[in-house]
Amino acid sequence: MPRGDDRAGADAATGGGSRPARVSESDRWFVALDVDGTVMHEDESIDPRVADAVASAVARGHLVTLATGRSWATTRPVLEHLELEPDYVVCANGAMTMRRDPTAPDGWVREHVETxxxxxxxxxxxxxxxxxxxxxxxxxxxxxxxxxxxxxxxxxxxxxxxxxxxxxxxxxxxxxxxxxxxxxxxxxxxxxxxxxxxxxxxxxxxxxxxxDGVNKATALERVRGWMGLPLQRVIAVGDGRNDIEMFHWARAAGRAVAMGQAPAEVVGAAAERTGTIDEAGLAPVLDSLP
The missing domain is CATH 3.30.1240.10 (Hypothetical Protein, Haloacid Dehalogenase-like Hydrolase; Chain: A; domain 2)
Structure with a gap:
């Protein structure tokens, strides 16, 4: 059952009471989002503007997932808050990739783990x-x-x-x-x-x-390969030093966007910069997708 604020975000994206038009398969983007400082505030809240933008991007057909340093136990509640159901989720800075599986007892399985x-x-x-x-x-x-x-x-x-x-x-x-x-x-x-x-x-x-050699970028590249998605249609958004490799990966052919409060070396690794987490900087990035 969609949340009321999801519907409001979808309506706002199209300027009125209709659902956003879905993009063609060739125009959809693979969207990798850091969690803390990008999607979620330090107090674990998510700005409604960000939640709306995520919902609207998904409704338009884009493939939105999370790539985080968090454990799976602390990542799953973020997915549930956003009502986000991607095929894969990258946790533990790339050391664990979870796959959605409706037949599994809790709906998810560990697809790839590095120890x-x-x-x-x-x-x-x-x-x-x-x-x-x-x-x-x-x-x-x-x-x-x-x-x-x-x-x-x-x-x-x-x-x-x-x-x-x-x-x-x-x-x-x-x-x-x-x-x-x-x-x-x-x-x-x-x-x-x-x-x-x-x-x-x-x-x-x-x-x-x-x-060794494991980070968000290595895990996301593996997921991209599994899903057969073009590198020129990837976009990564983050704010931390553990996002630097992810930015290098994304900007090779796609987009890498640093949050406004990111340290200088993180901003330098990205190709774009948006507003801070307090300004809901993620929202205009997602809204910029077709």
Whole structure:
């Protein structure tokens, strides 16, 4: 049952009381959206203008999905809020791709998962950040975390001692420090010389680590191949350092759009810039599609 605000957004897109015209298959875009800072505010709210624009883009025939650093457990509620039902969703910065399957018990299956041995990088980071706090996400989405990770969603998670994180195969590690400002944290991470993993630094002193060579771009390219979609019809929108590879991928032939509040290096990786999350900057980007 469509939401009332979805209908309002569709009407606004066409200037009146008719549903938006659907584009031809050759004119539809593959739309990859970051979640936090792009679709969703820090307080987990979504601007009605953004929800309307997403609904209208889908109604016009565009293929809209999410590409996020979030776990699947915290990504699915965003899909439900938007009433979005894509064929594939990219989670954990590309380490997990979910596929919609109506025959599955909960409607989704893990289509592709990348794991790595968490022990070496955990021990390396612990040496440099003895006061660090850690969260490790397992292949099944369950998470283990150390004391102090109070700012993170901890559903399907259990607190453990650091040593219990060792010997695990993970799809993602998050390391945070309360002892460093962001600039200092950058310097510490650079000095670590992390090898054989992919990583991105967040808005504050936290580090997001994925298997080597794995990021949102690698997962989205795999999805694009599965769906047989042209690269010149992809558009990616985001605001974080973990979106940089995604922007390089999208702008190769399509569009890469940074949110207005994105850091300079993220804006530099994109080809376009829109308004901030507080200005519902995603909405005009989606409305610009045919």
């Amino acid at each position: 790595f041995d968490a022990s070496p990088v955990l021990q390396q980071i612990r040496e440099e950040l003895p006061g660090g706090r850690f969260l490790l996400e397992l292949e099944d989405g369950f998470r283990l975390y150390t004391e102090g990770m109070t700012d993170w969603n901890l559903e399907r998670a259990r607190q453990v001692e650091f040593d219990e994180l060792l010997g695990q195969r993970a799809i993602r590690i998050v390391a945070t420090s309360v002892d460093h400002e962001l600039d200092e944290f950058f310097r510490v991470v650079e000095q670590m010389g992390l090898n054989h993993v992919s990583y991105a630094i967040g808005w504050t002193a936290w580090l997001d680590i994925a298997p």
